Amino acid sequence: MAYLRIVTEEDPILRRTSRPVEQITPRILQLLDDMTETMRRAQGCGLAAVQVGVLRRVVVIETEPGQVLELINPRIVAKSGHQEEQEGCLSIPGRWGITSRPAAVVVHALNRKGEQVEYRGTGLLARAMCHELDHLDGKLFTDVLVREGTEE
Ligand code: ZN
Secondary structure, three states, X not given: OOOOOOOOOOOHHHHOOOEOOOOOOHHHHHHHHHHHHHHHHOOOOEEXXXXXXXXXXXXXXXXXXXXXXXXXXXXXXXXXXXXXXXXXXXXXXXXXXXEEEOOEEEEEEEOOOOOXXXXXXXXXXXXXXXXXXXXXXXXXXXXXXXXXXXXX
């Protein structure tokens, strides 16, 4: 595995739309492994491929230590409720804020074997899913900020 450089806010790539993965190649599997290592080393709970400079719809999330969700071509198929909690982003170091997000979401994606999977998230996991999926469409948490926060 390799640690990848995380691009920061000034890089215009973060505003671009990521392309779907058409085939799960060894390169995509390597990307998943490298993204997990990068997320862990940076002490984040989620990372989108665009944040390491790859415009593919690939996300890793780890809100429960040891339980990494690997999402390929993820999409939100249902959402409910509302929450306002503090959020940050590995691409926007030092900035925190309260965002408006659904309280619960259901995500469909492919796993690394190409199988269709469904994940249900509430609380922090729902926020992480929304945050990371937003990255795939060039959106940042600062776009859904309710107010500025302080470092956790
Ligand atoms: Zn982020």
